[in-house]
Amino acid sequence: MSEVKTLQNGSGLFGYKFLKYFEIAKVNYFNSSAYLVNLISRSAIVVIRIWIFTQLYKVSYSISGVSEIGGLTVAMVVWSLMMTQSFQTATRPQLSKLIDEEVKSGTLAYSVNRPYSYILFHFSGFIGRSIPNLFINLFIGSLAAIVLVGPIGFGWKALVFGAVLLLFGYILDFFVSLIIGLTAFWVEDTSAFTWIYSKGQLVFGGLILPIALFPDYLQKIAELLPFSQMYYGAARLIVHFDLSLFLQYFATQLIWILFFGVVAYYLFNKGIKHVSVNGG
């Protein structure tokens, strides 16, 4: 039998290195989409929320007696909320919870001692898990939005630039979730941090109220926070394209990604020396 040769770390072809992360994303994709019924039932929550928001915003707009607030019609608001809800729920189960569980159960023993970057391993998994959820959420959510408020038109520019913001939004969400998960190296339970983070996303992430509807001063603050740069930016751009808004959001995203990326890298390198794997 021939000797199995492995390429040593640092001397491997870029193709080999890249392919391992692609494969990690692929396995996560299949694992996440193993049960179609579960996948669809998870999307049902998006439909229920959209229905509630539709009733709420139809009443609010009619009481105000206006057809547009902050440049958004009721249909745009509902589509925007459907998108932010779909984008965000697609990342479930939360990465911070998975890492917390990994440390508590001791399976960290396997995820750490493999020839790959731990951070890229989790990033590939995060993207792979989110893809099937994202498409099912968007498909079911769009059907619900069409039934509830009718279709809205968006051009190719809105979709392309929105997709760019969404991709970078996922990267930002990944780094913040990773940081929360990595705190499990020091604290016994990270659920309090996860709770605060998800509530921050709820209020400032455009998940229940589009930021365009905020008062001006609050809108300016919210647009500078990382929460709005995860999923709201992409949804806002898709329903109402504006190139200057894209540039503003994209620049804010990059600054936050750089900041949280450096923090996550530092925390991992510090935390790995501090880790105590439970159960021996």
Add this chain to the structure above:
Amino acid sequence: MNKTVIEVKNLNKEFQIKQKSAGFIGGLSSAFSPKYKHIKAVDDISFTVEEGELLAFIGPNGAGKSTTIKMLTGILFPTSGKMKVLGFNPSEDRQKLAYHIGSVFGQKPQLWYHLPPIDTYNLFARIYELKPKDYKERLDFLVEQFEIQDLLKTPVRKLSLGQRMRCEIVASLLHKPKIIFLDEPTIGLDVVAKQHIREVIKYLNEKEKVTIFLTSHDAGDIETLAKRTVVINYGKIIFDDTTEKLKKNFIKSKVIELVTEEPIKNFDFEGGKIISRTKYSLKVELDTAKNSIDKLLTYAMDNFAIKDINIFDTPMEEIIAGIYREQKV
């Protein structure tokens, strides 16, 4: 002369465990002034392992076995001391070392639960950067040796523990590691599954010349597999010699339980001491230096209407107590 592949010198690992008093007040006070208990999980141990060796690293629960393995594989950082595995320092070169070692943690799964094992194997082939041709040859070979052809496409959650463990070991061998760390590979398995895993481990060591570092608290694993045994207790090495010597001096007995159809009246067998009895069962401690299990079973079958027989290995605690007794003498 064989090459040294694992070198450990004065290795220590201390953990800080937060102490919390009971109740709300206790919880509140520990939040403001936390108290920590320092535990020496590994206490100044030194040993070497030669290439091709099958070393049993044994001890009771919490003795420091898994902590040692996790330091040797780069998962945990030692508090102090030196270690080299295949010339690498696991703490500094964890990723480089990972290409050359494999590990199986018996209580922790590495296979994807909802997917069949073949999906995990394909993933590992990429992670370890195996060439497709080499991977295919290696997989075919392992599938045949471990008899897992029928399990390859079954979701892991549908496999029995014994089947899963065989698939777990295959996952750790795909990249042809030079050393494999097996942490309690037979834990929770039934007798037949244990035997199967032991045969596989033996095969790896004898035919593939893989160095095996095996931890277990099952004396049966050690007796059947290892030529050399290291016993660790409270983080300290208390025995490091041949398994033959360990068996001769400290694994002197087996406990045999006989369950009968009719009440046992007279039991008289040389080397067999009754340790407990009920109307229809008898627990006998057999001194294996004086008599063999075969002979005891023949005696039991000839004299009693046997319904069931159970054989138990010497508990780890008893082996350790024996070692301590000898050290005191």
